[in-house]
Amino acid sequence: MPSSVDTVSIRHVTSNFFFWQGLRWVGPGLSLILVAAGLNASLPHEWKRPLLAFALLLGVAGTVVAGKYYRRSFGTARVDPAMHEERTLWKWAVVYPLMLVAMSADIVLRPPIIVSGIVFAAGIEMYRRSTGGGRRHYIVASALFAMYTFAPLTGIVAPGRDALTWFAALLGFVYVAGGVMDHLALRRFLAQAGATAHEATV
Numbered sequence: 001m002p003s004s005v006d007t008v009s010i011r012h013v014t015s016n017f018f019f020w021q022g023l024r025w026v027g028p029g030l031s032l033i034l035v036a037a038g039l040n041a042s043l044p045h046e047w048k049r050p051l052l053a054f055a056l057l058l059g060v061a062g063t064v065v066a067g068k069y070y071r072r073s074f075g076t077a078r079v080d081p082a083m084h085e086e087r088t089l090w091k092w093a094v095v096y097p098l099m100l101v102a103m104s105a106d107i108v109l110r111p112p113i114i115v116s117g118i119v120f121a122a123g124i125e126m127y128r129r130s131t132g133g134g135r136r137h138y139i140v141a142s143a144l145f146a147m148y149t150f151a152p153l154t155g156i157v158a159p160g161r162d163a164l165t166w167f168a169a170l171l172g173f174v175y176v177a178g179g180v181m182d183h184l185a186l187r188r189f190l191a192q193a194g195a196t197a198h199e200a201t202v
Contacts, residue, residue: 009132009134009189010193012132012133013132013134013186013189013193014077014078015077015078015079015084015132016130016131016132017076017077017079019127019131019132019182020131020132020182020185020186020189021066021067021070021074021182021183021186022178022179022180022181022182022183022184022185022186023066023069023070023179023180023183024062024063024066024067024070024179025063025175025176025178025179025182026062026066026175026176026179026180027058027059027060027061027062027063027065027066028059028062028063028172028175029171029172029173029174029175029176029179030058030059030062030172030176031055031056031058031059031062031172032055032168032169032171032172032175033169033172033173033176034051034054034055034058034172035051035052035055035168036165036166036168036169036172037169038051038052038055039165040165040166040169074186074190086130087130087131090126090130095123095126098119098123099116099119099120099123102115102116102119102120103116103164106159106160106163106164106167107160107161107164110159110160111159112152112153112159113149113150113152113153114148114149114150114151114152114159114163114164114167115149116164116167117145117146117147117148117149117150117151117167118145118146118149120145120171121142121143121145121146121149122142124138124141124142124145124174125138125139125142128142134185134189135178135181135182135185137177137178137181138178141174141177141178144170144174145170145174148167148170151163151166
């Protein structure tokens, strides 16, 4: 039988309901994996544009279909704007610019480590904490990106574009695996919240 949860946790999750709808990220994750695989496969030039177009279509279609599924199956939740203001500020003023700078540095400067790895590791942990916490699989994802930072030093990948191509594949894998686990975590949480509501009425 599902255990009950406290009202603070319910507020945090429902206010971040969109970010717990993990199946939304599966389509974009598959797109990233497909693009990375295509780049690594050295496909003929005339194949690359259709591949990118298909990957983009897959990502958008997957997100749209998942969104309709969640609205039909779980409805919607009221958002508390106050809980999102600080995260929005950090996201657009700090995190996204840092990610862009890090990826540009990895491509142009080709440093001996992958700067994007440690930046994304920190960003993933910030995302986890700011969208309701829990979901320890994101701690594992953050650790994977932190370790990938040093991949060029091992000779597994070359600095520069090669490293970022595999980086995109890793990001796609995290989107897919993390999205599925987010979905399962949401289902468990809603079952626990239902148990809490039932106990309150007994």
